[in-house]
Amino acid sequence: MAVLRTIRTVCPRNCYGTCGMLVTLDHTNHIVAIEGDPANPATEGHVCLKGLSYARRIGYRDRLLTPVRRRGTGTHFDPVSWDDAIGEIAERLIRIRDAHGPAGVLYYEGSGSHGALGGLSMAFWRQFGGCTTTYGDLCWPAGLEATRLTYGANRHNHPRLTRDSRFVLIWGHNPAETSIHQWRLILDAQARGAVVAVIDPRSTDTTDAADLHLQPRPGTDAALALGLARIIVDAGLHDSAFLDAHATGFEAYRARLDEYPADRVAAITGLDESWIRELALAYARTRPALLMAGFGLQRHHHAGQTMRAVSLLPALTGNVGVAGGGWQYANLASHCLKPLPLPAEPEAHPRTFPVSQVAHHLETLSDPPIRGAWIERGNPASQNPSAPRIRAALRALDLVVVVDQFMTPTARCADFVLPAKSLFEEEDLVTAYWHPYLQWRARILDPPGAVKPETDIWRLLCRQFGYDTSWFPDNRRDVLRGLLPEGHESALEDLMARPLDLSGYGDVAFADRAFPTPSGRVQFASDEAAGLWGVAPVPAYTALHEGHDGAIAARLPLQLLSCKTRDRIHSQFGNLDWVQAIERPHVLDIHPQDAASRGIEDGARVAVWNDRGRVELAARVTPGIRTGVVHILEGWCHDGDPDVNALTAEGVTDINHGATFYECLVEVMPV
Amino acid sequence: MSGAGFSIDLHRCVGCGACVIACRIENARTEQHAWRRVLPLNLRRHPGGPTYFLSVACHHCDQPACLRGCPSRAYEKRVDGVVVHHDDRCLGCRYCEMTCPFGAPTYDPARGVVSKCHLCAHRLDRGLPPACVAACPTTALRTLEADSALEAGTQPTVPGFVDAAGCRPNIRFASPKGARRSALYADLEQRIKR
Numbered sequence: 001m002a003v004l005r006t007i008r009t010v011c012p013r014n015c016y017g018t019c020g021m022l023v024t025l026d027h028t029n030h031i032v033a034i035e036g037d038p039a040n041p042a043t044e045g046h047v048c049l050k051g052l053s054y055a056r057r058i059g060y061r062d063r064l065l066t067p068v069r070r071r072g073t074g075t076h077f078d079p080v081s082w083d084d085a086i087g088e089i090a091e092r093l094i095r096i097r098d099a100h101g102p103a104g105v106l107y108y109e110g111s112g113s114h115g116a117l118g119g120l121s122m123a124f125w126r127q128f129g130g131c132t133t134t135y136g137d138l139c140w141p142a143g144l145e146a147t148r149l150t151y152g153a154n155r156h157n158h159p160r161l162t163r164d165s166r167f168v169l170i171w172g173h174n175p176a177e178t179s180i181h182q183w184r185l186i187l188d189a190q191a192r193g194a195v196v197a198v199i200d201p202r203s204t205d206t207t208d209a210a211d212l213h214l215q216p217r218p219g220t221d222a223a224l225a226l227g228l229a230r231i232i233v234d235a236g237l238h239d240s241a242f243l244d245a246h247a248t249g250f251e252a253y254r255a256r257l258d259e260y261p262a263d264r265v266a267a268i269t270g271l272d273e274s275w276i277r278e279l280a281l282a283y284a285r286t287r288p289a290l291l292m293a294g295f296g297l298q299r300h301h302h303a304g305q306t307m308r309a310v311s312l313l314p315a316l317t318g319n320v321g322v323a324g325g326g327w328q329y330a331n332l333a334s335h336c337l338k339p340l341p342l343p344a345e346p347e348a349h350p351r352t353f354p355v356s357q358v359a360h361h362l363e364t365l366s367d368p369p370i371r372g373a374w375i376e377r378g379n380p381a382s383q384n385p386s387a388p389r390i391r392a393a394l395r396a397l398d399l400v401v402v403v404d405q406f407m408t409p410t411a412r413c414a415d416f417v418l419p420a421k422s423l424f425e426e427e428d429l430v431t432a433y434w435h436p437y438l439q440w441r442a443r444i445l446d447p448p449g450a451v452k453p454e455t456d457i458w459r460l461l462c463r464q465f466g467y468d469t470s471w472f473p474d475n476r477r478d479v480l481r482g483l484l485p486e487g488h489e490s491a492l493e494d495l496m497a498r499p500l501d502l503s504g505y506g507d508v509a510f511a512d513r514a515f516p517t518p519s520g521r522v523q524f525a526s527d528e529a530a531g532l533w534g535v536a537p538v539p540a541y542t543a544l545h546e547g548h549d550g551a552i553a554a555r556l557p558l559q560l561l562s563c564k565t566r567d568r569i570h571s572q573f574g575n576l577d578w579v580q581a582i583e584r585p586h587v588l589d590i591h592p593q594d595a596a597s598r599g600i601e602d603g604a605r606v607a608v609w610n611d612r613g614r615v616e617l618a619a620r621v622t623p624g625i626r627t628g629v630v631h632i633l634e635g636w637c638h639d640g641d642p643d644v645n646a647l648t649a650e651g652v653t654d655i656n657h658g659a660t661f662y663e664c665l666v667e668v669m670p671v
Numbered sequence: 672m673s674g675a676g677f678s679i680d681l682h683r684c685v686g687c688g689a690c691v692i693a694c695r696i697e698n699a700r701t702e703q704h705a706w707r708r709v710l711p712l713n714l715r716r717h718p719g720g721p722t723y724f725l726s727v728a729c730h731h732c733d734q735p736a737c738l739r740g741c742p743s744r745a746y747e748k749r750v751d752g753v754v755v756h757h758d759d760r761c762l763g764c765r766y767c768e769m770t771c772p773f774g775a776p777t778y779d780p781a782r783g784v785v786s787k788c789h790l791c792a793h794r795l796d797r798g799l800p801p802a803c804v805a806a807c808p809t810t811a812l813r814t815l816e817a818d819s820a821l822e823a824g825t826q827p828t829v830p831g832f833v834d835a836a837g838c839r840p841n842i843r844f845a846s847p848k849g850a851r852r853s854a855l856y857a858d859l860e861q862r863i864k865r
Contacts, residue, residue, distance in 0.1 A: 033696060035805065046808040052692040176685045180808045187683050187809060203716045205685040208723075566687050578695060582688035582709060602715075624716030 042435030065449025100368035110378020115428030136657025146307030152516035164324030173294025176205035203624030227265025239318025249525025288325035304655025333436035356659035362393035437499035613646030675752030676841025683811035686724030693806030730840030740770030
């Protein structure tokens, strides 16, 4: 009988789940089972299809097992030793620094693999003299800052309290596909009698199971939120006792609501007035009610004000600090680690630019220009706005180094691709953003072939430059132990045994009604928002520049959404045959009316274009999507043709430096 | 009903395919066609019918067409109801691929034999559910209860699934979705009052 061993670890992908996992291996280190860890009280012993497919991904035929170097200027890459790779990379980095200074090199890290040790890269770059980096985030920052401005902190109830909800309002979110454990809890609440309402311009697996589905025009959510509030206040259904005791700025907010009568909101959102009224009354009358917002409704220029408007509804109805209620956006309770010890920042302040504008800055920065790039844990040549321009700009640089497990579209732009570890090949601590648990990522396998964890790569580079390598001690556990928060310094061994909530916040967020805002109350008006970001203290709706009714829409009338699928985490996992065997098709979803007026038949190949780019794919004519809206799943990069980000713009959100992927007008025609 | 088979809650199933991948891992189906498949119905979301996913493998039928059509007696209906395939008796003639109306047996050219879902009989013998059932993140997929009375509220068929060949498949469907939004919306007020 084969001897099996089972090891507890965690999935580090950029995903709500951050699932505790149990991995079982046989005596040859072959993975024979991957299961959820029942010790994680949020994921409850489940993982998703992607977590299971690590059994395929770790040893997949396409995995890079050795450093490779581009042959000449062609498309071939040849294996190269670590010594040669590091030696040549160091030479070229020095040449760029000599000619342009350290800011002539861009260091770009994505969200592809979470772990506290990722930040050790800066131990090299600070000794290098600095470099150019990015700030902001492609995904969620506007909603994070909006939540902080409203409630003072990004905390929400423990996921399992979803089961206590009587009304779950899901806004711009598709948990059935992108937050599967949350979805299980919602289904349980629904089975116990809760009403599930969804606001989404698309029909999704989530809306299929919903009791109520409203399909507003993308980018009009602020108007909808204020319109719902107006109906609630007019009906006297707001929680005056809560507002008197725990809110500030309510009178100014109430004055703002005068601008949003239901008929105007219906005209802006394109929703039936009676449905808006029905939703408002049902949400306000049913307690406890949970409002769960996704990231989708904050991917446009007015994201911050939109999220502030939406985030106020739970406070308006007194659903804050209540089990089964609340505002659920992101839970940063596990983000409690101390900062990594790093060398001092170089005196010359390093240069930095918004992460949503990589193409623009690669093309235009001067004094010094960007001449080299190091990219790890990310795939900007597929996943960032205006991706084709990023590919062209990268190919024109003097040095591009990409660290990855696979030849991604970004890796194909590189001069050197260095093989990255998998999640099973280095110990680390992993935080979450849906549940409150800090988790231990175990080293289950030795890295295959010549693969080295990134921390080893940085140490090699430091050694090559003659820098201090003591930032990378042989025993990385010493580093991790030093990151544990005060009072939990000896928790590392406990974390190896089970996930831990070290926050001390409790299961019900804001149960004590103590809000760490300037006023100590929920901010219906926020001078802080006005001071930091130059926005109105009370949120309002502003029409999008690339919206349904702007000047651009006369020429490019369709709003393009590029949402997430269950099959991938952005562009990860899509290369695996197991995933390709079950994945959703790569199509443009278009409403029958929009299709008919353009002569588009179901299955026909269509061109989608705007002033930024053009892509071709098959159309799927579906009454599930709102008229005036089209949709392509993001993250598809089979055959090396990432496409939807040929169309997206490099905008920056009003608050907190986010990206504007969903503010994107296009036209569609048959090819 | 013999008790060996699957039950699927169509309201809870999101067609994610975790069951398919779990089956591949458990049964080392690395390269070949998987034993389990997810058949989506109405992904276009035509308003005339529901959208759902049929996660299907072998139905361990009471009258297995694979068994009846096999010239080498490679199939066996066990006393617990599980229909198993014995590789060592298989000629590789692939008749069962033709006779099974549900597409459960699949041919493995590398080994020259057919194979199919055996309900993870090796796991059942250890008191564990089949790998697909254990992996289902929404707990939509279950094994049938031995006592068919416990399957109250489930039904033997849904649009898109027909037992035309009279195999008497052991599969039950729970909470098939009806006509979508309008019916659900009419129901809303009732549920709020409750």
